Amino acid sequence: MLQALGLGPAEEAIYTALLARPTASAQDLARQTGLDKAESMRILLDLAARGLVAVATEVESGALDSADCEAGLRPAHYRLTPPSVALAPLLVEQRNALHQAETAFSMLTEQYRSTAAHTAGGVVEVVVGVEQVAHRFHQLQRGAQRELLVFLVGAPIAVPREDTDTSESSALDRGVDFRVVADKNYLDSHDVVRDVRAAVTAGVELRLVDSLPLKMVVSDRERAMVPLDMADSGGEPSAIVVHRSGLLTALVHLFEKEWAQARPMYTSATGVREEPAADQQPTEEELEVLALLLAGISDRRAASQLGLSIRTVERRIRRLMDLAGVESRLQLGWHAARAGWL
Structure with a gap:
């Protein structure tokens, strides 16, 4: 949780351990977190320098006086600075960093489109190789904020079925509208049926058709990815990424046409079945x-x-x-x- 605010795992362990008690020494926290005492002391000093913790007063720690602590008669005790005071600046920094990243993303995207306009019209990008195709596929799924439209045809080549589960779950968790049209032959494999059933249960809308003209994924109606014939790329998996254009509009229209004509699917105790007519x-x-x-x-x-x-x-x-x-x-x-x- 606190790693999103810039704290490492060990720092978060010390912070949350201290959260559960009024004050504690480095030795107390080392014993509670499993870290060694020297590491706990280093982290406490670092957190103190960042204003997240403070040395406890004599009354808070029960020390006889500060001289005893300095003399080593009683180890220094630490307490948390109120999170509402200490963590608020970190949250603001993260928000500012995210805003700057979004601005940079928009600028780079526009710059890329401007440059690509002189080469391929800014419409189509060719991706070649297993790693590159898989990378761009996951980018499209993980970058979707509103909608994913998918055609499933044949056996996966560049992106194994199990590698798509995390991206699908992440999209569904974000509330992305996830619609899939599958070629009926896609469900021939028992393993695929099991995975598809889990996806439908998680919230993916699935429909079935007798055949589809191509495999495809469309992200937010702004980008689409379509595989190419491997014979055209020396036997390596390849694909085109289509950006906003008339071609992308045509692909979305094709999806909606197939979706309207496809047969809805539902899950049952025995698997995934077509909804009866x-x-x-x-x-x-x-x-x-x-x-x-x-x-x-x-x-x-x-x-x-x-x-x-x-x-x-x-x-x-x-x-x-x-x-x-x-x-x-x-x-x-x-x-x-x-x-x-x-």
Whole structure:
């Protein structure tokens, strides 16, 4: 927590240990943190120089007098300076540094686009090699603040599936809208299904199509990355990074078109499945039969109550079993409860 304000791990350990007690000596803190006494003393002196801790008064430390401390009869005790006083300047420094970094980022981005405008029109950047492609892919995911749009096609080449988990989690934690359209063949691997199920559970919106024209990731509708044919780069993985342009607009439009036509997916105890279409859901009439069946009423009595023939009741039960993909009425009842049919 305090490392974000410029304190190292050992300094944070001493600071938080001192936070839990009114005063303490270097030896006390060394014993509590596992650091040696000399290191604890060095850190305390450094924190004192930065105004984060102070030497405790005689009353606070219980010392007989300051001369005793200087003579080594009683080790010096330290106390924290109130965090609201001591840490506030560090927080301001960090905020100023972040503001300066954001300004520098904007200037460098504009300078790059200005320079690139004389070479490739400032639109397309070619990236070649496994490390470079993976690096730019993670930059796009980690830099997203609002939205990530992804096409998943075929087996990963430059960026292994397990290497994307951290970037995905970070984006979801930031509240990024994460939408994915997957080629149905992408889910053929058991390991991929397991990872995709975890991603959907975490908040990724997933839809499925029979085929996609390309693999792609779009970050905040400002940058996109599309792989190139490895035959064009000497057999090495390569990609193009597309910046704001008509080409990027076309890629976003392509995503939205595929997204609108794709089939939504949902997670279940057995994996990731397509959301059933309307004609694959039970009708109200079929659910009436199901309710009576689960109540223990026989087919003949159910037919009588609903004003149907017994063959109609049996036909509706058979269709319910087909929809559920089960072979017995007991399994049908179990599936109906899980699927929320009643």
